[in-house]
Amino acid sequence: MSTSEAKTTAAGEVVYEGSSLDLQDLTIAYGEVEVVRNVSLSVPPGTTTCVIGPSGSGKSTLLRGINRLHEPKSGDVRLAGRSVLKDKPDDLRLRIGMVFQHFNLFPDHTALENVALAPWRVKGQSRSAARRLAEDRLREVGLGERMDHRPRDLSGGQQQRVAIARALAMHPEVMLFDEATSALDPELVKGVLRLMAELCERGMTMVVVTHEMGFARKVADQVVFMDEGEVVEVGPPEQIFDDPHSDRLRTFLSEVL
Ligand code: ADP
Ligand code: MG
Numbered sequence: 001m002s003t004s005e006a007k008t009t010a011a012g013e014v015v016y017e018g019s020s021l022d023l024q025d026l027t028i029a030y031g032e033v034e035v036v037r038n039v040s041l042s043v044p045p046g047t048t049t050c051v052i053g054p055s056g057s058g059k060s061t062l063l064r065g066i067n068r069l070h071e072p073k074s075g076d077v078r079l080a081g082r083s084v085l086k087d088k089p090d091d092l093r094l095r096i097g098m099v100f101q102h103f104n105l106f107p108d109h110t111a112l113e114n115v116a117l118a119p120w121r122v123k124g125q126s127r128s129a130a131r132r133l134a135e136d137r138l139r140e141v142g143l144g145e146r147m148d149h150r151p152r153d154l155s156g157g158q159q160q161r162v163a164i165a166r167a168l169a170m171h172p173e174v175m176l177f178d179e180a181t182s183a184l185d186p187e188l189v190k191g192v193l194r195l196m197a198e199l200c201e202r203g204m205t206m207v208v209v210t211h212e213m214g215f216a217r218k219v220a221d222q223v224v225f226m227d228e229g230e231v232v233e234v235g236p237p238e239q240i241f242d243d244p245h246s247d248r249l250r251t252f253l254s255e256v257l
Contacts, residue, residue, distance in 0.1 A: 014140055018205025019080035019095075019173035020045045021066070026075035028058070028065040034073065035061050037229045043174075043222075045080075046203040050216035050237075053226035054252060059209040062226070063176045066207070067096040079173060094122070097167030101179040103159045105151040111138060111162045112147040115169050123170070130169075137165040141195055157188030161195060168199075175199065177208040213257060217241055225249045 007015050021043040028036040036058040043049045051059050064070040066077055068089045076083050084092050105114050115134035119125045125133070138147050141161040151159050160180060167175060177196065181189045193212060197219045200206055210216055216223050216237060223240040225233040227248045233240060241257075244250045 014136075014202060016046075016199070016203040017173075018045045018047075018175075018203055020078075021174050021205060021207065022076075022078040022081075023066070024076040024078065026062070026065060026077065027073045028061050028070060029073045030061075030070075035229050036065060036072075038075070039226075039231050040075075041224060041231065041234070043205055043207060045205050047221040048200040048204075048206040048208060048219055049222050049224060050220035051207065051209045051224045051226060052211070052213070052216060052240075052252070052256075053232075057226045058229040059226055060178050063098065063178050063207065063209060066174075066176060067093055067098055069098075090122075094170050095172060096174045096176060097170060097172035098176045098178070099160070099163050099167055099180045101182045103151070103156075103163040105159055105162055105166075107151050110148050110150055111143060111154065111158075111165075114151070114162055115166045118166065119169050133169055134165070137169045138162070140168070141165045142191075155188055156184045157191050160184065160188075160192050164192075164195060164199075172204075174205045174207065177206065177210070179209055179211065181210070181212060211256065213241070213253075225252065227252070 009015055023039050023041040026036060026039045027034055039062060053059055061070065065072045077085055079095060112134050115137055116130040119133050120127055120130035135147065138144060141164055143158060143161055146154060146158060181192050184192065193215050200219055220237050222234055223237050224231055225240060232246050233244065233249050244253060
């Protein structure tokens with residue numbers, strides 16, 4: 001199993017060793033209604049998969065099923081080659097980090113405390129080790145100068161960086177992003193996307209649900225188009241955006257591009 005501890009190059013750059021993520025015939029339902037149906041997908045280690053598709057097509061549900069915020073009905077989720085559906089959900093969430101549209105930071109804690117809390121409370125690190133780790137992660141996301149600010153004193157983009165730093169502090173093997181920039185003012189979107197592209201370059205395995213087609217085209221190794229709970233097309237960005245095979249994808253692209 002990959003340890004996925006953050007390592008650094010001689011130049012001090014953080015590098016990641018993401019794990020492979022494989023979905024096999026994954027079906028996820030709310031009650032009787034299957035909103036994700038028979039999704040199979042391979043995300044090789046250190047690659048980025050962008051998921052696009054209309055509102056209500058099951059993108060968020062897919063991510064929630066992967067880290068078992070919502071238990072899949074059938075199929076399998078494999079991390080580093082091993083099924084994780086029988087693991088304790090809390091253990092799984094240490095290995096798969098998730099970043100949401102709304103940052104879900106603790107409002108009464110500083111940026112530093114928000115990032116240090118889980119390594120200290122959940123992973124049992126000493127307070128000082130958790131603090132040092134949080135400082136490193138916050139510097140990495142460009143917030144070295146703002147560690148003692150509370151969320152309300154940070155911009156939306158900075159809050160989202162704190163949320164990303166908080167996920168990274170758990171040394172995840174995979175990062176899931178659910179429309180991480182959709183709630184941001186337009187001028188703040190670029191900085192967060194750049195940070196996500198950097199994580200990708202440094203070897204993190206990522207699944208990114210996004211409406212940012214420019215990001216998907218530039219950063220993704222593969223793009224998944226979902227519609228009505230199904231994967232309709234998967235391919236490299238050039239194929240998905242320049243040579244869509246299905247009418248459903250062509251229609252979707254004509255509406256968003
Ligand atoms: P997307 O993220 O692509 O917009 P979602 O995964 O949020 O799509 O939703 C997929 C479908 O599941 C939609 O029809 C939505 O109404 C339904 N859905 C989402 N969350 C719930 C829920 N908690 N209970 C019941 N149905 C839900
Ligand atoms: Mg969604």
